[in-house]
Amino acid sequence: MPEATVLVANRGEIAVRIIRACHELGLRAAAVYSDADAGALHVRLADEGFRIGPPPARASYLDVDAVLGAAKAAGASLVHPGYGLLSEDAGFAEAVTAAGLMFVGPSAAVIARMGDKVAARAVAGKCGVPVPPGTADLTTDQAAAEADRIGFPLVVKASFGGGGRGMRVVTSADGLAEAMAAAAREAGAAFGRSEVHLERYLQPVRHVEVQVFGDAHGTVVHLADRDCSVQRRHQKLIEEAPAFGLPDRVRTALREAAVALAREVGYVGAGTVEFLVLPETGEFFFLEMNTRLQVEHGVTELVTGLDLVAAQLRVALGEPLPFTQDDVVVRGHAIQARIAAEDPSAGFRPAPGTVTGLALPLGPGIRNDFGVETGDAVPAMYDSLFGKVLAHGADRDSARRRLVGALGELRVEGPPTTAPYLRTILASASFTEGRHDTGSVEREWVPAAAPAAPPAPHACATNAVPARLVRIATDRGPVEIAVYGRAQRPGVAAVSARPPRDTESGSTAGATAGGPPTAPMDATVVAVRVEPGQEVAAGDVVAVLEAMKMEMQVRTDVGGVVGTVLVSPGTSVAAGAPLITLG
Known part of the structure; x- marks a missing residue:
């Protein structure tokens, strides 16, 4: 392979994975x-790093000019987009x-065609899948x-992008307009495209x-x-290869349909056809095609013994597929x-912060793909995913x-994580017996209620105000937290997670x-729902915020005039931080 520099246009654990390859x-x-x-791990591992902007993704990782400027400065000949961010952006x-570089992935035309879910449905239909x-945009x-x-x-779906963003399930006409607005807003923020379409919502189903x-x-x-x-909520938590319990005729038909789709569009590189x-x-039924590497590519590598990232790079350099x-x-x-970095017992509340300690499990058949080490931060402005633990066995x-044991050995100090919850799922009878479907998490694997954490001594000194419950309505369900304020330091609060008591949306309020x-x-502020002079009542939504890919409706618990x-x-x-003042 010729000497070349690859610009890794991503961050976190996937950037680490690509750099190592x-x-x-x-x-x-x-x-x-x-x-x-x-100071992130992917920067430390790279041969060199280039600053591309301030923390918000739109001002850095999604800034095409900044990324291409870094590629030019690095003397790169290839650009690997990873997954998420710009990976399925045909314009990128x-x-x-156009800059004379090799894109590690399919052509812009193929990304545009299959990234448009409506157009992709047409391709599937042409191939007899x-x-x-559903509808067009x-x-x-x-x-x-x-x-x-x-x-x-039915489900309102973003017509562009992936990863479960921009999707809302609607059970009646009453919620349709609101679901469309929310899906369009989320899709626009995540992918820069806000078009949506409708599809019949099928349940129960497996995602294969x-x-x-x-x-x-x-x-x-x-x-x-x-x-x-x-x-x-359409966000994958556990993946496995091969798909379990499929009749041979179904497995063969799925594989043949996926290859037919890829051939139809002249696909080059790694891609995934979802059903x-x-x-x-x-x-x-055809769901979509992801024109990139997947978060779950590691399980395929473990059962096939093939290196997908290495193959991506070889194919991008014009070599034939090495298998x-x-x-x-x-x-x-x-x-x-x-x-x-989420707290399942508190409605999967995002929990950004510093990983003050990290011990990864070891042993036969165990693989760890992490984007952090001890002392690294999981920032609030990006995805909450910071690592993956994989296990391979004879069956x-x-x-x-093996994975149950590995998650038991995993130690993460700092933010709460999904690891204990996922370990519980893996040990459940329905997972063990393969009786689950895409609705099992909400239907039967409800996270156990965690006891309320007492206020930290430094946060509730003698001058602290009483604790008060705050309810946050999010697109991943309600979150209830206990907030403790300190009179001598306005705006500073210690927050401890508590499980929601019901499924109704509640209110949010300030630290006092x-x-x-x-x-x-x-x-990040997604939308502001009030204006100066407007009269609001307790429970009214004043703003919509987003942290770690989760939207939160912030409500006032007192009435007044903005x-x-x-x-x-x-x-x-x-x-x-205060969002508004009330008179």
């Missing part, structure tokens, strides 16, 4: 970073190519009639996907399949648990037991009882 192949790796990631892929009833005015045609329940790989010489193969049915499978009948379909042999079973149960609403955590609006969409706020 570059070094194994004798390639130089250049990192990009925002001010929030100046086109800009990389069933698709759920549409406006709110058109939605009611289309919803009647499709029938409820097929890894495909193509090269510029006309070869397209599949690398078996995966099951990603353990999800919460919904009805457990009772084995019927399946054939006959080389793809599945050996054993692998399962992955996503480790995120599904041995892999499962009866005061105006404040930000419950470090976040004096000054202290924030605007797109601005960052610190925990405890």
Whole structure:
């Protein structure tokens, strides 16, 4: 392989993964970073790093000019987008190519065609792959009639992007307009495109996907399949390969459909074709195609023995795919648990912060893909995912037991994580027996209520005000927290998580009882719902914030007249910062 520099246009654990693959192949790796990631692990591991802007992703990791400027400064010949961020942005892929660089992934035209979920449905239909009833992009005015045609329940889906962002399930016409607005807003913030469409919501279903790989010489193969049915609000939590319990005819049909789709569009690089499978009948429907590497690529690597990132780089350099379909042999079973800085017992509340201690599990068949070390931060402005623990075994149960043991050995000091909750799922009877589906988390795997943490001594001294409960309505369910304020330090509060008592949306308020609403955590303002002079009542939404990919509706717990609006969409706020004043 010729000497070359790869610009890794990403951050966190996937940037670490790509950098290590570059070094194994004798390639130089250049990192990009925002001010929030100046000392991050991916920057430390790279041969050199380039600052591309302030912490907000739109001002750094999503700034195409800044990323390309870094590539030029590094003398890079390839740009690897990882997953998330710019990985499925056709404009970015086109800009990389226009700059004379090699984009590690499919062409801009293929990304545009398959990244548009409506266009992708058409491709699937052309290949004879069933698709759920749905629509093209549409406006709110058109939605009611289309919803009647499709029938409820249905899902409002972002037409561009992935990762479960910009999706809302709607069970009746009453919630349709609000769901469309929320999905469009979230999609616009995440992907820069706010178009949405409707699809029939199928339940119960399993989420099964097929890894495909193509090269510029006309070869397209599949690398078996995966099951990603353990999800919460369309966000995957546990993935495994191969998909368990599929009849041979269904497995073969899924793989053939995925390869046919990839061939139809002339796919080059790593991609994933996702399907919904009805457990009772084995019927399946095309969901979408992700034109990039997946978070769960590691389980496929473990069962096939193939390095997907190395293959991506070789194919991008024009080499033929380093394996054939006959080389793809599945050996054993692998399962992955996503480790995120979230508190499952508090409605999966985002929990950014510094990892003050980290001990990773070791042992036969165990793999750890992490983007942090002890002392590193999990910033509030990015995804809460900071690591993955994977286990490989001779069969599904041995892999499962190994992963249960590994999660028991994992030690993360600092922010709470999803690890204990996922360990409980892995040990449950329904997971062990393979009886779960995409709705199992909300239906039967409800996180156990954690006892309320007492206020820390430094946060509740003799001059502290009484604790008060604060309710946050989020797109991932309600969160209830206890807030303790200190009179001598206005705006500073110690927050401890408590489980929600019901499923109703509640209110949020500030750090002092009866005061105006404040930000419950470090976040970005998505929308402001009030203006100066407006009269508000207790429970009214005053602003929508986003932290770690979760939207939060902030409500006032007292009525009054809005004096000054202290924030605007797109601005960052610190925990405890006032959002408005009330007269």
